[in-house]
Amino acid sequence: MTTATTTATTTADAAARPALVELDDVSKYYGTVRALEGVSLEVHAGEITCVLGDNGAGKSTLIKIVAGLHQHDAGTFRIEGDEVSLAGPREALDRGIATVYQDLAVVPLMPVWRNFFLGSEPRKGRGLFKRLDVGLMRETTRSALLRMGIDLRDVDQPIGTLSGGERQSVAIARAVHFGAKVLVLDEPTAALGVKQSGVVLKYVAAARDAGLGVVLITHNPHHAYLVGDRFVLLKRGTMAGSHLKDGITLDELTRQMAGGSELEALRHELERESVSPAPVSAASGPAGSVSAASVSAGSVSAASVSADVSGYSKEAAPNRVE
Numbered sequence: 001m002t003t004a005t006t007t008a009t010t011t012a013d014a015a016a017r018p019a020l021v022e023l024d025d026v027s028k029y030y031g032t033v034r035a036l037e038g039v040s041l042e043v044h045a046g047e048i049t050c051v052l053g054d055n056g057a058g059k060s061t062l063i064k065i066v067a068g069l070h071q072h073d074a075g076t077f078r079i080e081g082d083e084v085s086l087a088g089p090r091e092a093l094d095r096g097i098a099t100v101y102q103d104l105a106v107v108p109l110m111p112v113w114r115n116f117f118l119g120s121e122p123r124k125g126r127g128l129f130k131r132l133d134v135g136l137m138r139e140t141t142r143s144a145l146l147r148m149g150i151d152l153r154d155v156d157q158p159i160g161t162l163s164g165g166e167r168q169s170v171a172i173a174r175a176v177h178f179g180a181k182v183l184v185l186d187e188p189t190a191a192l193g194v195k196q197s198g199v200v201l202k203y204v205a206a207a208r209d210a211g212l213g214v215v216l217i218t219h220n221p222h223h224a225y226l227v228g229d230r231f232v233l234l235k236r237g238t239m240a241g242s243h244l245k246d247g248i249t250l251d252e253l254t255r256q257m258a259g260g261s262e263l264e265a266l267r268h269e270l271e272r273e274s275v276s277p278a279p280v281s282a283a284s285g286p287a288g289s290v291s292a293a294s295v296s297a298g299s300v301s302a303a304s305v306s307a308d309v310s311g312y313s314k315e316a317a318p319n320r321v322e
C-alpha cells in the first residue's frame with residue numbers, strides 16, 4: 001500500500017469512528033434556572049474542542065455533566081457512541097474522562113511524585129511488609145513529566161512550591177500517564193500570566209498530540225485560538241456559535257465572544273463620554289453605575305466587557321451629555 005493510500009485510509013478510519021464525547025442538544029436546569037439549553041459539541045481524539053463563554057455562560061455546568069458530577073435533563077450524551085448518563089465522577093474516570101479543575105486537588109506539602117500518584121500508589125512487598133514503592137513513583141513521575149516535555153528541577157519538592165502553571169502541567173501529564181482518553185481542562189490559564197499561560201497551552205497541545213481528545217474551557221479567545229480545532233461559544237446557557245478552526249478568524253471569535261453589537265454600543269457610549277465629559281461629582285451617580293472617571297474607553301478591553309451590557313442604561317449614566 002502506498003503512503004498516500006495509507007494516509008487516506010487512516011483519515012477515513014478516524015472519520016468513521018464515533019466522537020470520544022458527543023453532546024447533542026443537551027439541557028440542564030437547576031430548579032427554574034436554565035444553566036444549559038440545547039448545547040451540542042463533539043470531542044475527537046487528537047483534537048482540542050474549546051468551550052468559550054463569559055461568566056454565567058454555563059461552562060462549569062457543562063464540565064460537571066461531562067465529568068459525571070451532574071446529570072443532564074434533556075438531550076443526548078454519548079461516549080464513544082454509547083449513550084450515557086454518568087452516575088458519578090468515578091464512572092467518568094472509568095470511561096477515560098479526566099478532569100483537571102482550576103483549583104487543583106493537591107496536597108501542597110507532599111512531594112510532586114506523591115501527588116502524581118495520589119489515590120493510585122503502587123506498593124511492593126507482601127503481607128505485613130507491604131509498603132509504598134517510593135522509588136518507582138519517583139522515577140515514573142520524572143519520566144512521565146519528561147515525556148510531555150516538562151523538566152521540573154526536582155520531583156521531590158513539595159507540589160505547593162511549584163508555580164500555578166507548573167501545577168497545571170503536572171496535572172495534565174498525570175491524566176495522560178493514567179491513560180485518559182478525554183482531558184477536560186477547566187480554565188487552566190485563568191489565573192496565569194502571559195508566559196505561564198503559553199507554557200500550559202504547550203502541554204495542552206502535547207496532550208492532544210499524545211492522541212487525547214481535549215476539552216478546553218476558557219473565556220480567553222486568544223488562548224483558545226492558539227490551540228483549538230473546534231470552538232463552541234456559550235452565552236447565558238445557550239449556544240452562541242459552533243465553528244471549526246477553518247471557519248472562523250481570531251478577530252471574529254473575539255468579536256462573537258465579546259458580544260459583537262452590544263460591545264459596539266458600549267464603545268460608542270463610552271467614546272461619547274470621553275469626548276465631552278461632564279463634571280462628575282462623587283455623589284452624582286447611583287451606586288454601581290459606570291462613570292467616565294472610573295472607566296475610560298481605552299481601558300475597557302473586549303475580553304473584560306461582559307456580553308451583557310443591557311444593564312447599562314443611558315438614564316443611569318452619571319455624566320451623560322445629550
Ligand SMILES: Nc1ncnc2c1ncn2[C@@H]1O[C@H](COP(=O)(O)OP(=O)(O)OP(=O)(O)O)[C@@H](O)[C@H]1O
Pocket residue numbers: 030033034035053054055056057058059060061062237
Ligand atoms: N447549583 C446551582 N444552583 C442554581 N443555579 C446554578 C447552580 N450552578 C450554576 N447555576 C446557574 O447556572 C448558570 C450557569 O452557571 P455556570 O457556573 O455553569 O456558568 P460559568 O460559565 O461556569 O460561569 P463562571 O465563569 O462565572 O464560573 C448561572 O446562571 C448560575 O447562576
